[in-house]
Amino acid sequence: MIRFLFSLLIVAIASSPSYPAITADFAPDRNSPVPKGWELKEWKGKGEVIIGNEEGIPFIHLKSNKNSFALHKELNFNIKEYPVITWRWKVSRLPDGADVRNRKADDQAAQLYIVFPRFPAMINSRLIGYIWETSAPAGSIITSRKNSNTKYIVIQSGKEKLGEWLEEKRNVYADYKMLFNEEPPSVGKISIMIDSDDTKSSAESFFSAIRFEKEPVMLAEAPKPFEKGAGASIGSANPESKVLTASIEDKKDNPASAAAYKGEEIKTKKSRFAAIKSKILPQTTPDAKTSEHIIKARNNRLYISIAVLILLSTAVAAVIALKIAKDRKKDKK
Numbered sequence: 464m465i466r467f468l469f470s471l472l473i474v475a476i477a478s479s480p481s482y483p484a485i486t487a488d489f490a491p492d493r494n495s496p497v498p499k500g501w502e503l504k505e506w507k508g509k510g511e512v513i514i515g516n517e518e519g520i521p522f523i524h525l526k527s528n529k530n531s532f533a534l535h536k537e538l539n540f541n542i543k544e545y546p547v548i549t550w551r552w553k554v555s556r557l558p559d560g561a562d563v564r565n566r567k568a569d570d571q572a573a574q575l576y577i578v579f580p581r582f583p584a585m586i587n588s589r590l591i592g593y594i595w596e597t598s599a600p601a602g603s604i605i606t607s608r609k610n611s612n613t614k615y616i617v618i619q620s621g622k623e624k625l626g627e628w629l630e631e632k633r634n635v636y637a638d639y640k641m642l643f644n645e646e647p648p649s650v651g652k653i654s655i656m657i658d659s660d661d662t663k664s665s666a667e668s669f670f671s672a673i674r675f676e677k678e679p680v681m682l683a684e685a686p687k688p689f690e691k692g693a694g695a696s697i698g699s700a701n702p703e704s705k706v707l708t709a710s711i712e713d714k715k716d717n718p719a720s721a722a723a724y725k726g727e728e729i730k731t732k733k734s735r736f737a738a739i740k741s742k743i744l745p746q747t748t749p750d751a752k753t754s755e756h757i758i759k760a761r762n763n764r765l766y767i768s769i770a771v772l773i774l775l776s777t778a779v780a781a782v783i784a785l786k787i788a789k790d791r792k793k794d795k796k
Contacts, residue, residue, distance in 0.1 A: 484675060484676045485538065485540060485674065485675040486673065486675075487538065488673070489501070489521040490521055496514075497512060498514055498521070498523060498534070501534045502534065502535045502536070503532065503534055506530075506531040506533075507529075507532075507658075507660045508529060508530025508531065508660065510532030510657075511528075512534070513526070521671070522669050522670060522671035522672075523669065523671070524667075524669050525655070525668050526657075526665075526666075526667050527572075527657045528665045529663050529665070530660055531570075531656075531658035531659075531660045532656070533576075533654045534654065535653075536653050536654075537652045539651065540650055540675070542577075542579075542636050542647050542649070544677065545676060545677055546635055546637070546675075546677075547632060547633070547675065547676045547677075548577070548593075548632070548635050548673070548675050549632045549673075549674050550575060550630075550670065550674070551630050552575070552595065552628070552629060552631065552668060552669060552670050552671070553626065553668065553669040554572045554573050554624075554626075554666075554668045555625060555668070556572060557595075557621075557622060558570035558571070558597060558658070558659040558666045560598075560662050561596070561664070562598040563594065563598075563599050563605055563615055563617070564599055567661060568661050569608060570597075570661045570664070570666065571596060571656075571658065571666070572597075572657055572659075572666035572668045573619075573657065573668035573670070574593070574595075574654075574655065574656040574657065574658075575594075575653070575670070575673070576592045576593075576613075576654040577590070578653065579591075579639070579647055579649070579651065580648065580652075587612065589639070589648075590612060590613040591614055591616065591635065591639060592614065593618050594615050595668070596619070597620070597621070598621075599617050600620055601617050601620040602617060603615075603617040603620075604642070605617070614642040616638065618631055628669075628671075650675075
């Protein structure tokens, strides 16, 4: 009996739900112009948000005209369990003369933030921002001129890839350890942002398919960035990052190599999108990957464990009671 109940406890814990990814998609909300589960925050001017769909995959379209706004989505999970973020984005217009290294021109067309709350949250939270910059080179690692707890990693830069959907992948856990030199707290929210108020210009971008995935093999210590130029560090917290600036520049310098590279890029674009779609759609069920359901799954595991322990304790008590009763009968005889 005791062995059976102990086996039941092990099976219950092992069979508790485990999600391969946490998604932050842009499903439309009938009662709001903002995607379901997201909140619009406008700092300056009125934000223009358009929800679209491309071959079954929803995306968000952001337009900024001398203004600044963001979309926030609350999440709560351990980044060490889901360390890798993947997303798709496209920029069709960059803010003129913007530069993240200049406080007075700090505008970007596309910004994706991971927020790590620390008490007191208003002044002590840590933020990692993956951005598409106008001027700072791709690979740059920069501390915000407005908030020292915000660290930027420039994923894309300049006009070369304007109008193209790009797939990105970063190890957020490794990035956090490299940028802040400490273990990260739990994720509290993610944000996507666009602004053009500092440069008094305009910007336009698209986001799609944001996912946090399990990839325990990538939990190694991140390399330290090395210095290059004033106010910027060049480095990568992710050997598999698709920001390969040096190799792209080499191909641009050689016309024959550049033509071959462009041909390969066009050839693989359709197959890449098909792979992304097959990766996203089959695994995504309504609300199945949200942090709320992960918390519920953990609670269910706890409740099952407590119930089994109670049953186990009851069984042990029953066995002891039976033994005592038998001993009393022997004594009477």
